[in-house]
Amino acid sequence: MASVRDVRLLPKAHLHLHFTGSMRSGTLLELADKYGVHLPEALKGGEPPKLRATDERGWFRFQRLYDMARSCLREPEDIQRLVRETAQEDVADGSRWLEIQVDPTSYAPRLGGLIPALEIILDSVDRATAETGLPIRVLVAANRMKHPLDARTLARLAVRFADRGVIGFGLSNDERRGFARDFDRAFAIAREGGLIAAPHGGELSGASSVRDCLDDLRADRIGHGVRAAEDPRLLARLAQSGVTCEVCPASNVALGVYEKPEDVPLRALWDAGVPMALGADDPLLFGSRLAAQYEIAREHHGFTDEELAELGRQSLRAARMPAAALAEALADVDAWLADNPAAGPRAD
Template sequence: MEHARDLTLLPKAHLHLHFTGSMRPSTLLELADKYGVRLPDALTAGEPPKLRATDERGWFRFQRLYDAARSCLREPDDIRRLVREAAEEDVRDGSGWLEIQVDPTSYAPLLGGMIPAVEIILDAVDSASRETGLGMRVVIAANRMKHPLDARTLARLAVRYADRGIVGFGLSNDERRGMARDFDRAFAIAREGGLLAAPHVARGRGPALDHVARRVLTVAFAAVCFQPLYHSGRLEDRIGQGPFLVLFLLLLLGLSALCDAVLAAALAGDRTGRPYGPLLRDELRAQLGVGAAICATGVVMALGVAVAGLWALPVFSVPLLLTQMSFHRIAAIRTTYRQTITSLARATEIAGYTPPGHSRRVAALSCAVGRELGLSERELTVLEYAALMHDIGQLSLIDPVPSGATAGLPADEARRIAGLGGEVARQTGVPAEVAVIVERQAEPYRDQPVAARIVRAVNAYDDLVGGSRHPGGSLAALEQLRLGTGHDYQPEVVESLARVLASGGRAGVVPVPPG
């Protein structure tokens, strides 16, 4: 190549820069030292952490690191410094335009509320733009893990400040969670206010194509096994039209269901990284419903094609398509229900009873421990709901618990708060098992269901580590939990928690400092 152009001289625009993600590593270390925040080794080692984006464990590790970095932004001067340095980095790289994306709800608790947080960010962007000569604008992002009503509120707030530098409205967080269509109204509000729609468009390898291929293979397996035998006449010659034909059909249905379950478990294992055994067990349980219908349809299709020809295929496919649409609607309803519970759980954070993000951290880590212990999918759903709502009883208190940490309370007081939480949970209409777990989370572990044991241990761990109440870091926090395994925490749950944290690498477990 005779001539290579300097990349810094080429015109560039930097779009969709995440707010906390733009922080310089040196700035992060200085702010952490200023506020006494103990950072995971993955943020201090000088090398990018190795994260896997194809499973929930990788996302959980990333979110923990991001939350740790975000916790160092506590004052308006920190916001101004971050924005100014981001602008300087872009100018140095030859960029002429920067759009920085931010979810103000993450910073509102420490900056005086939602509106003050937005105004501080916009003022910082305006000052940095004037000082550096870089064109800068802001994209407000809603969190897809929260209720769509929260997104509508943010969209209206973004429109309100459109003349102050907000140009777009986005949607952030794990694209595998929540349904994008649930946020249609929020984006409609933003578009009507003149803002650009800027959701994450890189959605990864979704399960939809895998799901369709699996269903096709299952129906094809049943049809291929049955149709040649029926068409050749050998089936009737060998077993006739009596009860043996019924037994043969049942055997064929069982083999088809097993084929579908094996394929589904393999695909889910590749997608999530979870153990194959529990996944196969869950899929076999699911075959009692839709799986039996699909396998039976395959047999009927084979019979229909043998009699009526290929015209039978579209005729019998219509019921399958209608069933698929019904299941999608059910899935959307369940997603909305989960978002409602998440929003309800945030009431303790909004009221100042618990630290921001505490319930979500406990829910995510509880589910990881539950999977490690081999809980079924339904048990994991109940566990997640209970973990999200485990602190809801604190809303009944006149005086908040310091830092919202219930793990260090006297046993009677902890049980009283848990009982209040169980009463609140029952009034929300959640499954009865959820209310029982919330109610019994403070009891000795021998008297608790498994899910309550998990919630109690994980909540205590997050109280110790997340609240910066344990100077020794997470290894020392785990040792403190181990000291309580005689009465408060089940040993198997604590060890499972340790394995989950250890498998996350240095971001999961912070070593005890020497001495």
């Protein structure tokens, strides 16, 4: 069998990762024991639960499992541990830049309020960066299931903490609910404050939800976006505008959006020239982290090492990295590609 380059060594940026969903399964079990939380069997086995969120009942079950896991994060040291371990996992997978997405209102009741919760998260990010060397930024995400006024509050909070590590503003949860345009003012606040606009769209809902993110929220990036493949004109628009889709192949299959890894339209987006940043979404629930998404591209979609290297570059370019760090990471992508694993070790 021919040798292949290790995708864990390919420099890349991780731009689609949710906070609680980034937790190690072993950490969840330990925290549940610490606080006497009775976890459902689906979260106990160390294996990803069986999920299918293409109907209301399935999405409710997914959210219930996520909320149960989040209930085990109760003290600042729990937050610190989660971020530190997440950074360690990302470093092992070749990440040079991590943007982790969080709705601080979900953690506020146990951490002293909305502002203290975000401060604890940002302090934990600073610690994890110092310990692992991985630059980490935070993307504050509003919940589509809540009132748009709540989103405006979060947008103002995100802008207030832009100099502390908040880099973007998102919109998550079930995109089949409500309208993107209801959140346009919140995204305007975020954009005016210099933040990246990165709402979810084009996963549970079709191509129209991607179009709404572009038209109504003026998205810089789209969380998921894979359903854009159903509309060739929309694909062309994404490619022409350079809007990056944060594609999460394992997540798409785990939630039933596509039946098999090879059904995820990675090739359709690639062939149309749409920039992509592969992401793990929620490793706790979907069972795979960042490098595994590149393995899916290789094994199920036939991406060559040259194409995988370009995927790494696209993710890095979509991140808001300092210019020097970006240049270094891009050079390291070239070095990864220049390495020939089939040649074996060099003789002295």
